[in-house]
Amino acid sequence: MTTTTSPTATRWERLRDSYLLYSFKRDLIAQVSLLVFIVLVAAAVLAPWLAPMNPYDLAQIDILASELPPFWIDGSDPAYVMGTDSQGRDLLSTILYGARVSLIIGFGAVAMQAALGVCFGLLAGYLGGRVDAFLMRLADIQLSFSTLMVAIVVGALFKAIFGGATYSAYAVPLLVLIIGLAEWPQYARTVRASVLAEKGKEYVDAARVMGLSSRRIMFRHILPNTLSPIFVISTVQVANAIISEAALSFLGLGMPETQPSLGSLIKSGFDYIQSGSWWITLIPGLVLVILVLVINLLGDWLRDVLNPRLYKG
Amino acid sequence: MSSTATSPAPQAADPLLSLRGLEKRFSLSGDFLEQLKFKGGKLVREQKYVHAINGVDLDIQRGEALCVVGESGCGKSTVARTVMGLITPSDGEIHYGGERIDDLSSKALMPYRRRMQMIFQNPYASLNPRMTIQQTLEEPIRLHHPDWSPQRVRDQVAEVMASVGIAPDWGARYGHEFSGGQRQRIAIARALAVDPEFIVADEPISALDVSIQAQVLNLLMEAQQERNLTYLFITHDLAVVEHFGTRVAVMYLGRVCEVAPTATLFATPRHPYTQALMSAIPRLEDERPQHLRLQGEVPTPVNLPSGCVFHGRCPHANARCRSEVPTLIATDEGGQVACHGVEEGRI
Amino acid sequence: MSLLEVNNLDVRFALRRGDVQALRDVCFSLDRGERLGIVGESGAGKSVAAFTLLNLIAKPGYIAGGSIRFDGQELIGMRDRALRKIRGHRISMIFQDPMMTLNPVLTIGEQMVECLKAHRRISSRDARAISLRKLEQVQIPSPSARLDQYPHELSGGMRQRVIIAIALLLDPDIIIADEPTTALDVTIQAEIMALLLELCEEHNVGLILITHDLGVVSQVTQRMLVMYAGRVIEQGPTREIINDPQHPYTQGLINALPQMATPGSRLNQIPGSMPSLDNLPSGCAFHPRCGFVTRADGSTRQACHDQVPGFVTSGNCQAACHMVAEMIERERIPAEEQD
Numbered sequence: 001m002t003t004t005t006s007p008t009a010t011r012w013e014r015l016r017d018s019y020l021l022y023s024f025k026r027d028l029i030a031q032v033s034l035l036v037f038i039v040l041v042a043a044a045v046l047a048p049w050l051a052p053m054n055p056y057d058l059a060q061i062d063i064l065a066s067e068l069p070p071f072w073i074d075g076s077d078p079a080y081v082m083g084t085d086s087q088g089r090d091l092l093s094t095i096l097y098g099a100r101v102s103l104i105i106g107f108g109a110v111a112m113q114a115a116l117g118v119c120f121g122l123l124a125g126y127l128g129g130r131v132d133a134f135l136m137r138l139a140d141i142q143l144s145f146s147t148l149m150v151a152i153v154v155g156a157l158f159k160a161i162f163g164g165a166t167y168s169a170y171a172v173p174l175l176v177l178i179i180g181l182a183e184w185p186q187y188a189r190t191v192r193a194s195v196l197a198e199k200g201k202e203y204v205d206a207a208r209v210m211g212l213s214s215r216r217i218m219f220r221h222i223l224p225n226t227l228s229p230i231f232v233i234s235t236v237q238v239a240n241a242i243i244s245e246a247a248l249s250f251l252g253l254g255m256p257e258t259q260p261s262l263g264s265l266i267k268s269g270f271d272y273i274q275s276g277s278w279w280i281t282l283i284p285g286l287v288l289v290i291l292v293l294v295i296n297l298l299g300d301w302l303r304d305v306l307n308p309r310l311y312k313g
Numbered sequence: 314m315s316s317t318a319t320s321p322a323p324q325a326a327d328p329l330l331s332l333r334g335l336e337k338r339f340s341l342s343g344d345f346l347e348q349l350k351f352k353g354g355k356l357v358r359e360q361k362y363v364h365a366i367n368g369v370d371l372d373i374q375r376g377e378a379l380c381v382v383g384e385s386g387c388g389k390s391t392v393a394r395t396v397m398g399l400i401t402p403s404d405g406e407i408h409y410g411g412e413r414i415d416d417l418s419s420k421a422l423m424p425y426r427r428r429m430q431m432i433f434q435n436p437y438a439s440l441n442p443r444m445t446i447q448q449t450l451e452e453p454i455r456l457h458h459p460d461w462s463p464q465r466v467r468d469q470v471a472e473v474m475a476s477v478g479i480a481p482d483w484g485a486r487y488g489h490e491f492s493g494g495q496r497q498r499i500a501i502a503r504a505l506a507v508d509p510e511f512i513v514a515d516e517p518i519s520a521l522d523v524s525i526q527a528q529v530l531n532l533l534m535e536a537q538q539e540r541n542l543t544y545l546f547i548t549h550d551l552a553v554v555e556h557f558g559t560r561v562a563v564m565y566l567g568r569v570c571e572v573a574p575t576a577t578l579f580a581t582p583r584h585p586y587t588q589a590l591m592s593a594i595p596r597l598e599d600e601r602p603q604h605l606r607l608q609g610e611v612p613t614p615v616n617l618p619s620g621c622v623f624h625g626r627c628p629h630a631n632a633r634c635r636s637e638v639p640t641l642i643a644t645d646e647g648g649q650v651a652c653h654g655v656e657e658g659r660i
Numbered sequence: 661m662s663l664l665e666v667n668n669l670d671v672r673f674a675l676r677r678g679d680v681q682a683l684r685d686v687c688f689s690l691d692r693g694e695r696l697g698i699v700g701e702s703g704a705g706k707s708v709a710a711f712t713l714l715n716l717i718a719k720p721g722y723i724a725g726g727s728i729r730f731d732g733q734e735l736i737g738m739r740d741r742a743l744r745k746i747r748g749h750r751i752s753m754i755f756q757d758p759m760m761t762l763n764p765v766l767t768i769g770e771q772m773v774e775c776l777k778a779h780r781r782i783s784s785r786d787a788r789a790i791s792l793r794k795l796e797q798v799q800i801p802s803p804s805a806r807l808d809q810y811p812h813e814l815s816g817g818m819r820q821r822v823i824i825a826i827a828l829l830l831d832p833d834i835i836i837a838d839e840p841t842t843a844l845d846v847t848i849q850a851e852i853m854a855l856l857l858e859l860c861e862e863h864n865v866g867l868i869l870i871t872h873d874l875g876v877v878s879q880v881t882q883r884m885l886v887m888y889a890g891r892v893i894e895q896g897p898t899r900e901i902i903n904d905p906q907h908p909y910t911q912g913l914i915n916a917l918p919q920m921a922t923p924g925s926r927l928n929q930i931p932g933s934m935p936s937l938d939n940l941p942s943g944c945a946f947h948p949r950c951g952f953v954t955r956a957d958g959s960t961r962q963a964c965h966d967q968v969p970g971f972v973t974s975g976n977c978q979a980a981c982h983m984v985a986e987m988i989e990r991e992r993i994p995a996e997e998q999d
Contacts, residue, residue: 022676201438201439202433202434202435202438202439203438203439203440203441203442205394205399205431205433205439206431206433206439206500206503207441207452208398208399209397209398209399209426209429209430209431210426210452210453210456211419211422211423211426211427211456211457212452212456221441221444224441224443225441225442225443384845384846384847384848385845492933492934494933495933522701522702522872522933522934523701523872523874523913523916523917524701524912524913524916524929524930524933525701525933526916527916527917527918527927527928527929527930528929528930528931530918530927531926531927531929534924534926549845549846551846552917552918552919553918555918555919555923556918556919556921556923556924556927557918557923557924575923576923589847590846590847592850593846593847593849593850594846594875595849595850595853595873595875595876595878595879596875596878596879596919597874597875597878597902597914597917597919604847604850604851604854606851607847610815610817610818610848611815
């Protein structure tokens, strides 16, 4: 296969001629998903500037304005476009801040999973033998505990030892740690499988014959060639991590209500559905569903593009 | 007929590489738990092996091209990979320039890594797809000459690219942008980049088209003359061997059955297997295939036949062939052959 | 009239950069019982030609023009049902990888019986008897035991024999063999080729042998085509082409073989490599690699650069080359002047 790219093509020209961009231009779902995703992320990141109120600032909260409906329902207050929650916080602002927390935890946890999983997967796949057996059994054990179980144990222990106040202060890093620890085997297994496939290729033999160290071969030669599956699994894992965090928060094991994530918002509104204030739960729930959906759709598209069997065949 | 000396013939002094009783077994049985089997009501531990190479003795002289030929599964590639240290031998010794190298640590092996290089079969897999040609060629030089300045490394790369006929502007491109023959040139350039004296080439042209094969073979021969290289050349193509090899070793089922200077081997093949192999080459001259048919097929290397590994397919086999393993003996023509029939003067 | 006639066949692949022409203007014919070799390097289009004959060309490939007439019937545009009666029945195919044809979960016997019953009204017992006879014909040891074995229990050479038996099952008129022995060792390759040759002669079956190996073609076939970059560039009786090739590419291909040079000397190489089909040179596709674009007197033959050469006849062979055309022209003029 020869391509028509000139030898002096810049990175930008390579991207422009690449299959990635070509298929993106032809895939409406991917384009819409990316657009929605970018809007959501931008809104979340810019929450302090975009949001009408700061839900963390107790001074701005008016308890008398609690449970106001969104603007299209009678009895709404034009100051609160999406209505307010049970504590009188502006729902739009709370959702923006909450999405920020959810995304931070989602990406943080995935970064942690990836770091652990890629290292363990590379070691297991490249060294093989006992290292492989040990790490993969460890992964099996880890997977046999569900994320929730790990979170319940670690979260409960932390709360019991350090108290609720300390827990609130460290909730974000703690959740990143819990979800990161619980799901690294997904990465390790994927990376190990691709390493095993790459290890048999002759360029790895060529590097060994050259006399390169195992570490250099693993990170410089094999790792760059296993990036495609890592990218694909990362999208799925970000979505999973956001869902996990929401589930934990919904069960009261995640973010405290003072720093709500999407999950704890859904939970805080859940008690008021019976009294007719459905929007406190439904609107953040909808945002969560859309966020996870677009990430998964992007992941599907990426998997189709990066799967060499579909276009090289 | 032939001499009856049973020890290997005295070789010219000081071979560059010598293999002594090299053996490699690959376990088929997995880990300890998988080896446990119930047999006759008892729990026994059972291990199965693929006997890839079984006692190979070979000497490679400086400046020659020793070709190893044989059919798939005969162990020729395992020999190449063992020599390069990609596989540790189960038994036997490898000496390079008089020093034993098969038991060295990877650190102690480094000076030898620079002197021995390898060219692989599949040019589509032997270049790292995420590295540019320049990076690919610079890497071995930087590793073996950490004290060189970046400019000197670049000069060396430019020189080696020119010597294999790669245009300088290829450096910024990736391997997948090139055809098979061009990639194999790049792979050869990578091997030559550290100025080795010995090159193992494992089927370097079998994945290439006919017109490209000639280009690559010419390149390898030019490099040999210019740089005074020694080759261990693994191939299944006897026509290439006849053209390229100084000496030829024919392997069957993990053993060397005949070693001889190329012209001698093609003029007077002694081992019955070599004779069958020679007659199977499709030639342009004859209109009808006139090949010696062998009975049966190559046995599996898991359960090796007793005695001579070839006895099951050999038209000349007798009781001795079935029980006693033949060793290499010198022939009058200057080669060595491992065959009881030749030794007894029957063939 | 020939059994199979292919005229002006054009095959294209619809790719995202636009259409790529895989075959251009391919013409050849095959008589009953004749053995034809199609030779070329990878990318020359020889396998595409084979697949097109049975209309097995897969998307994004499509037939853009031309005709394939088999026994008087036009195959291009034929309905699938009618085509299936010909495919596998009157024209059968042998692939490079036996596992492409053999189903790993069925025994050899089951596959052969199924194939027979798909094309003929026949009892299972008769089908089995026919299968056994075919296995005997391909000289498989203990054929009745093989019928109940699975493909993975056989060695590569045995599998290829089974494939040949399946190809012969319905007594076809033509067998198309696409690199049938490339994956096999030399000794087994020699046996399989000898077997194929013997069976074709015995049953008067036509053979289209697609290969890159000139040695195999010279031993097995009577006529051959040489393909380059999607075109046929030379055709004629095999022996004449091997002994006296006209086209510079064919010459280069034959001269590049190690057996054509003295051991240890430089091989005659063709410079460069086959162009990719989406970026063909103008004029004769071979001209950038050809040593005859410049005439002996130093002048450039401009036609090579900007005109696609047509076939010229030289003896029993035809070659598509401006240089050959010019030589023939030059020989004719002095001969006429002498009269």
